[in-house]
Amino acid sequence: MLKSGVQLWNAAWQWRVKCPHTQFSLGDYSLQIQSVRAQDAGVYTCTVKLDNTYRPVTTYIDLRVITVSISPAAPIMRQRVEVSCGVSGGDWPSGSRVQWTLNGSPYEEQTVLRGLYRQSRNTPLSLRAAENVRGNWTCVVTHRKREWRASARLDVKGIVEPPNDSTNIYGAVGSAVMLPCVFSKDLTPNALWERIHNISTSKPTLGALPPSFSAPVARASTWDKTAALGEVSFEDAGWYKCSASVEGYRLERRMLLVTAKVEVEVLSMKEASLTLTCQLSDTSDVTEYEWIYTASDLSGNRFIASVQKGRSVPLSEASEGQWTCLFYGKQGVLGNVTYDIQHMSPERLSEEKPANVSHNAAVLIGLSLLLLILLLTLNQMYRNHQRRKKMLQFPALETIIHNRSVEQEMMERNQTKQ
Structure with a gap:
């Protein structure tokens, strides 16, 4: 670095390193390294030749780079993984302390697995890959009221959704x-x-x-x-x-x-009123129910007519339209179920009865028709029997008439021969 501001750098450094010459007048000759890597660790020498001095001033800086390594880098769920915190360019300073944070929060097991770091000592964390260890692991090193941090991300392969x-x-x-x-x-x-x-x-x-x-x-x-x-x-x-x-x-x-459904309870068929109830197979996570009533104007445009709270809502003849039950949990809306009412009349309410009632009515009608057909068949059989019976009421009379007819025919034949 020249006083004029000209900087001479190795090609491997030119994009990550700078030394602002605008601060030289203030006595600041700091070297700035972007995106520090493990190979950047080592001893740096700063030599400054001041105008009012005969010899240059030299300062030595020992750069140690804290690194967090994860092995394997992307473990499969339930696989063992090690998370370690190391230092490049030298040993840990005596009395240094290391703590871990996961996604910004202190790692709960660090009091059991961590202790004071001494020179050349680095005991990794041994974990089983799971959802609760996925995220950014940060190694926090403290020494004499100073603190340094390094992070790495642990990605766990498995089921993500x-x-x-x-x-x-x-x-x-x-x-x-x-x-x-x-x-x-x-x-x-x-x-x-x-x-x-x-x-x-x-x-x-x-x-x-x-x-x-x-x-x-x-x-x-x-x-x-x-x-x-x-x-x-x-x-x-x-x-x-x-x-x-x-x-x-x-x-x-x-x-x-x-699963969710809307249960319908008919209160009065004469007054065309009923109650809708939001029924869920499991309500352990549900904290609130809300009903949204959507109706249509004369032009067919839909609009929200009312919003009511509660698991059940009573309806009257003027409540035709769409009713949507939204159920909420601690994190917001869990789901919804919708029920449409076209016409609130006694006939319509009769259709809202449970399905087993309609089924019983259909069975009763079928049996009635079968009985009617059986009765008509028996009646026809009886009439046929009576008709045959009347034809056989006078068998002797029929014989006399037959004999008389035969005699008449014989007499006519004799007369013809004479």
Whole structure:
């Protein structure tokens, strides 16, 4: 570096190193290194020739670079991984202390695994790869009230969607719902879908998948093993599991399918009133219900007519339109289910009765028709019998008439011969 500001650098340094000559007048001859690397560690010499001095002033700076290394760099879920904090260009200063933070928060196990660092001592953290250790690991080195930091990111390969086990999936009855199971992009698993019963017991049992279940289809992305239910029924609620074996490690995700429907209770057919209730198969995560009533004006334009809170909402004849139940959790909206009311009349309310009532009525009508047909058949058989009976009431009279006819015919023949 010349007093005029001309800088002479090796080609490997010119883009990462600078020494602002504008600060020379202030006695600042600092060297700035961008994107410090482990190979930058070493002893740096700063020599300055001042105008009022005979000999140049030389200063030596020992640069030590803190590095965080992860091995293997991208482990598979459940695989053992080591996270270590080292120093390049020398040893740790005596009395240095190292602490770890994960995603900005102190790592909970550091009090057990960490101690005072002494010269040439570096005990790595030994972890099992899981969701809770994924993220930025920062090594914080303190020495004599001074602090230095170095970071590295730990990426865990496995199932990335859903990101956590025991995830809730919400689906409205009659609609389609996706059961996500997406692996890391460089994995090609052969996934298996199962339905689990009695998951709270020590030995959960497996059940049959619903009829509308669709296995993962062949996609260009071999890591996406998402399945689907074409038409959800309320009984489809329960636990589902996506699992695969990758490089000897068992990967799986369990998810709880929560189904939702609107139950209708007819209060009065005469007054055309009823109650809608938002029914969920599992309400453990639900904190609030909200009903949104959407109606249409004379031009057919839809608008929000009212918003009501609560799990149930009473309706009257003036409540025709679309009612949507939104259910909320701590993180916001969990899902919704919709119910349409076209015409609130006694006839319409009679249609809102449970399906088993309509089924019983249909069976009764069928039996009545069958009985009517049987009665008509018996009546016809009886009339035919009576007709035959009348024809055989006077058999002797029929014989006399027959004999008389024969005699008459014989007399006519004799007269003809004479």
